[in-house]
Amino acid sequence: MSVTDVISPAQESTPTDADVVLTVESMTISTSHYDLVRDVSFVLRRGDRVALIGESGSGKSLTSLALMGLLPFGVSVKGKAILAPGRDLLTSSERDVARLRGNRISMVFQEPLTALNPTKRVGAQVAEVLTIHDRSLSRAESKKRAVGLLGEVRLPSPEATAEAYPHQLSGGQRQRVVIAMAMANKPSLLICDEPTTALDVTVQAQMLDLIAAEVVRERSALLFITHDLAVVSGICDRVLVMYGGTLVETGTIQQVFEKPRHPYTLGLLECSDIGNVGPHEALPTIRGTVPSAGKFPAGCVFRNRCDRATDSCQTMPKLDGVAHRVACWHPIGDEIA
């Protein structure tokens, strides 16, 4: 059985392997003491809009940092992450990966307020991402294109904005600048790590629209990391659920959100669905707390918090299934033996 996922509804035509952008195989991220992310595999194609959801500490940010080659000191990664056509991100040198960053694979981070260099003008910072990857570009040309990019992300008066310093822009505006920088070289993969968490709710929706528009226009793949399920259904069509450093369930939004199979996913959905809680009813929770890194139970990472756990859960379940995949010995819908 190969590591293929379901057709993304955003694409009408049959996906071909030429559309594959990223193939991640058995990626494991660890420090010298313990594993932080274990055996993660997935495939992304052009036009895919995939959410990677999980709580803090589930390893989702680390996954994206590993793909970008930006892991912090003391953290190493094993496995494969092949960026089409054929470059393994995890084993390439810093120089080679740097050539891809901002070019074929880009990332937008969570904190727009501190993401930009306070002593350089915004336009120059956008222009830089162009000149890094195209030395032949003249200053005037890169400047012109930078202004164009700022316009594309719907910043008012792009010429004036280009001359501004970051502290003169709001958080939402700075995030747009970052998105402009990320999309400047038309990457085949855009990773967004909680890009709207630090923004006002009113600005969030606009930001999501912008990201979706950018990604659709360039037919980039989108890997959207978040813990906010509401955001997920707005912008993504597939979802990867991560807990304790492993993927516990994957599938389309309909499959996973309407018929969750992993007990954790069910718990997550119930916790998010507080609109349906009646008066005087207790809010739904998942019992127990997320263990700290290195203290997850052996075998199934969720078993110490799961009502369906049995002895067979002492062995680690693998992701099983075709389109809608789950890593569980007793998925929801199956009888517990």
Place this chain on the structure above:
Amino acid sequence: MARHLGKRTLIFVATMLAASVLVFGLLAVVPGDPAQVALGINSTPEALAQMRAELGTDRPLVIQYLSWVGGMLHGDFGVSYITRQPVGPQIFEHLQVTMWLILGGMLVAMLVAIPLGVTAALWRRRASGTILSGAVVVAIAIPSFILAIMLIALFAVRLQWLPSGGWVIPAEDPVKFVKSIAMPVLTIGLIQAALLSRYVRSATLEVLNQDYMRTARAKGLTHNAAFVRHGLRNTMIPVLTVVGLQVTALLVDTIIIEKVFFIPGMGDLLLNGATNRDTLMVQGIVMLIVTVVLVVNLVVDLLYNVIDPRLRSSR
């Protein structure tokens, strides 16, 4: 911006005034009568009174203070009670000598400290980084005159490349001049560099941990390229402030080094003046040094506001 400038200048002037009062007051409490010292023990009261009138020490202290300050604003530092020579010209003559050491020392300090500090920060996880930092820690503990003597022992005694002291007027013999100030400037510079490099290292580390460095790498820059293009400018901002603060230590070291190398600069003048209880001389030099320190602090403060764009527009 203008308001801040105005406020700062006002504070500067007030501080200068207070400093001048302090300096004058301090040296006005010197026991003993300068007129007596000048004329000797067996002088007649009339001669003493006349001398006091000449020296101006019979006027009330406030008048003496005002006349001193007023004079200084015209470059007239008064006439020494001991040597009966005008203090001002002597100071400025010796100042020219000292300037070479100060400017040379600052240059050496910056040229050494900045690469040293940045490298120590970039190497912080390697053994070589630890060794470097360790060496700097030891270097900071070495007083300037000891470093000077060590350099003399090496370059003058052992290798005989450089003279162990003395001053040559640059116009007279440029080569000999350079040789004579090589070790003093090196000493002053290295001492400053040791401490300065620590600040540079700290500032660099601070910058390296900023989010915008990660953004820079996400754009496709390698570690080092990201630092050079984005980190360096941000590092320089706090470092600049520290350089300004260091000027005090620089001046002090210069005084000591001039003694080690027998250089006839301000330090020499100050020490001689102090030994001879020439209070007016000491007053003038101390005031000059304090002025320089305050002016440098003011300039750094204002420069800081100009260099950091975040501070520019908000004022």
Place this chain on the structure above:
Amino acid sequence: MSTDPAFLTAETPIVEASSPRRWRWHRSPSLVAGGSLILLVVLMAVISYFWTPYDPTDVDPAVRLQGPSVEHWLGTDALGRDVFSNLLTGARVTLLVGLISVGVGALIGVPLGIAAAVSRPWVSQTTQRSVDLLLAFPALLLAIAFGAIWGASTLTAMLAIGIATAPIFARLARSGTLQVLATEYVPAARIAGHGTVYIVNRHVLPNIFGLLIIQASVTFGIAVLAESGLSYLGFGTPPPTPSWGLMLQQAQPLLYSQPLLSFWPAAAIVVAVLGFNLLGDGLRDHYDPRLDDRR
């Protein structure tokens, strides 16, 4: 100063007095190394009170400028005095000046700093400006000025260094106090009816103690540096009292013939300063391991 770079002022957080820390000797090489060096210097001073091979001031032209030997372990100087004895006894002045200077600096600076933090804006501003004024007068300069007025002595050196280091203590005490005042203990205490003095004694002092100890160690090192410099210039302890700086001053002209004479006092000074600097670093590690800058 309003323009202090962030990394200079933001770092040292206050220590919570309620959580005593165990001393992790093995984790802090600075602490151990610094402590050992200082112990060595203290030992030298203490021993000198009980025994020295010779009277350090004993002049004996017959044995002048001898190298190390069985009779004179480190040799003799230009006047025939035993170097080893002078080295031992010189430690006394070093430690004495350091101690008194730091004491004076702290005793002047800390109350001023705390006062600046708890008083009304204009009082606070005036105090701060006055303290800043003192910063324009380096220790050496003050000592030389004092020497010009009253004649140089150990006392003038100690006073000068102490006064010159007071502003540093004042600033530290002020920022530490401000941090404590921002915690929740203080409004709670005020609601309970306690006055400022009580709050200062009960909350501020215990919490800024760690900061002050670190600064004291660093200042001790600065004081030793300053004292040795002053002695070298002839503005510190006057002869014949042995002091390392003076020894160095007298040994310098003999660099060509007797380089070793310069070595001993120089080494002693560096050891002492290094010891206090390392101790300060080690104390910093102890009080806040988060400040590890090897990230």
